[in-house]
Every structure is written in C-alpha cells, then in structure tokens.
Amino acid sequence: MAQDGRYIPEPIKRQIRQRCGFGCVICGLPLYEYEHMREWSIAKEHDPDEMTILCPTHHAEKTRGLLPVEDVLAANRRPRNLRFGLSEAFPLRYSGDSCLVNLGSNRIVHDFSRDAIVPALTIRGCPVIRIKREDGRLLLSLRIFDRQGRLLLDINENELLFSIDSWDVELVGKRLTIRKGLRVILAQVDFYAPSAIVINRGNFSYDGFEVQVAPDHIFLEKYNIRMEKTSALMNGGGGFYFD
Numbered sequence: 606m607a608q609d610g611r612y613i614p615e616p617i618k619r620q621i622r623q624r625c626g627f628g629c630v631i632c633g634l635p636l637y638e639y640e641h642m643r644e645w646s647i648a649k650e651h652d653p654d655e656m657t658i659l660c661p662t663h664h665a666e667k668t669r670g671l672l673p674v675e676d677v678l679a680a681n682r683r684p685r686n687l688r689f690g691l692s693e694a695f696p697l698r699y700s701g702d703s704c705l706v707n708l709g710s711n712r713i714v715h716d717f718s719r720d721a722i723v724p725a726l727t728i729r730g731c732p733v734i735r736i737k738r739e740d741g742r743l744l745l746s747l748r749i750f751d752r753q754g755r756l757l758l759d760i761n762e763n764e765l766l767f768s769i770d771s772w773d774v775e776l777v778g779k780r781l782t783i784r785k786g787l788r789v790i791l792a793q794v795d796f797y798a799p800s801a802i803v804i805n806r807g808n809f810s811y812d813g814f815e816v817q818v819a820p821d822h823i824f825l826e827k828y829n830i831r832m833e834k835t836s837a838l839m840n841g842g843g844g845f846y847f848d
C-alpha cells in the first residue's frame with residue numbers, strides 16, 4: 606500500500622466519512638480530502654482513527670500551519686455535521702435559459718422564454734424536482750425522501766444540503782451518491798451545471814408511490830410500467846408527473 610496517502614482503500618474512506626458526517630469536520634462542506642491528522646500517523650499507513658476529512662480551504666490552512674492540529678483533532682471528535690445533523694450548504698451553479706432533466710434515459714428539456722416555476726418531477730403532488738427561472742437565474746430544487754418519508758437530500762434553489770441519517774453520502778466529481786447500505790443506492794445524481802441534471806439510479810418515493818430509476822429506464826411498480834429513452838421539449842410547463 607502506498608505510504609504517501611495517494612491510495613486509500615474505499616472501505617477505509619467510507620468509515621472516515623461516516624464518522625465525520627460526510628463533510629469537512631471544521632465547516633461541514635461535502636467537498637473534501639482525506640487527511641492524516643498528524644504527520645507521524647502517515648507512517649502507520651491508513652489507520653482510519655488517525656484520519657479525518659477537510660475541505661480544500663481548511664486543508665490548505667492546516668498545511669500552512671494556520672489551522673492548529675489541536676483544532677483539527679477537536680473538530681474530528683465533534684464533527685460539524687454531526688453537531689447539526691445536516692451538511693453545510695453547498696452551492697450549485699445552475700444558470701441560463703434551458704435545463705435538461707434526464708431521469709433514467711428519459712429526457713425532458715425545459716426552455717424558458719420568461720421567468721417561471723416548472724415542476725420537472727412530481728410524485729403524488731410533491732415537487733421532487735423543481736426548476737425556477739428568476740431574473741435570468743436558474744434555480745434548481747430537488748428533494749429525496751426515504752420510504753419512511755424522511756428528507757435525506759434537500760436542494761433548495763441551488764443550495765445543496767443533506768441529512769447525516771443516510772448510511773453513506775458522497776460527492777465525487779460532479780456525482781452525488783446516497784447509499785442505504787453496501788451497494789444499495791438510494792439516489793445517484795450528476796450535476797452538469799449550468800444546464801443539466803442526470804439521475805442514473807435511485808428509488809424516489811413519496812407517499813407510498815415509488816419511481817425506480819436505472820441508467821437505461823425507469824420503472825413504476827404501481828402500474829408495472831417501464832419507460833425508456835422518451836424525449837420531450839417543454840416551454841414553460843409540465844414535466845414528469847406520477848400519481
């Protein structure tokens with residue numbers, strides 16, 4: 606195993622981020638790096654108890670000696686997200702006059718010629734995905750619930766927040782993955798800012814209705830309907846609507 610920290614096995618990374626509430630232990634941002642807290646611990650290979658997660662800003666502060674190791678150790682014992690039960694808000698950069706929503710290979714393009722609020726995905730009256738154009742800005746909202754109705758992911762007008770109740774939450778590249786257990790994905794969403802959102806996997810449920818999403822189709826259990834590769838262009842209204 607590499608001793609310089611470049612390669613960290615996936616189960617060890619997961620153990621660290623679960624313990625740290627899926628965010629920088631200082632500020633809670635879900636954009637982070639895995640860090641050895643003390644220099645001497647690097648020699649101990651990857652002992653998860655000696656490691657933590659820090660966002661790029663707090664990592665740089667620590668590297669420069671501006672953030673004392675004692676502060677990192679203290680935050681690691683009481684990570685920010687565990688104290689709040691929620692992540693710090695992460696900004697998404699959506700903008701422009703058009704947004705593509707791809708739900709398991711089914712594509713709807715929403716074109717905006719004026720300010721409007723569009724229900725892009727509605728399940729039993731609940732706006733799961735909503736796109737709003739306001740003063741030339743494009744504001745994406747997305748809510749993901751588990752079967753018990755707990756809100757696990759809440760993107761509110763481009764501000765991404767998640768609950769720490771999930772088994773695993775990970776933002777890698779532009780892909781957010783929420784898992785219920787080992788290899789059990791509750792939702793996998795790719796953010797192609799400024800103008801597309803792609804949902805590859807997941808179980809989106811609300812009020813007992815479930816939409817199962819795979820990369821090449823969606824499945825509506827209630828009606829035993831499979832939808833794949835549909836395509837639509839919307840001007841100011843409509844979207845996926847399941848009831």
Ligand SMILES: [Zn+2]
Nearest residue numbers: 629632660663
């Ligand atoms: Zn931070």
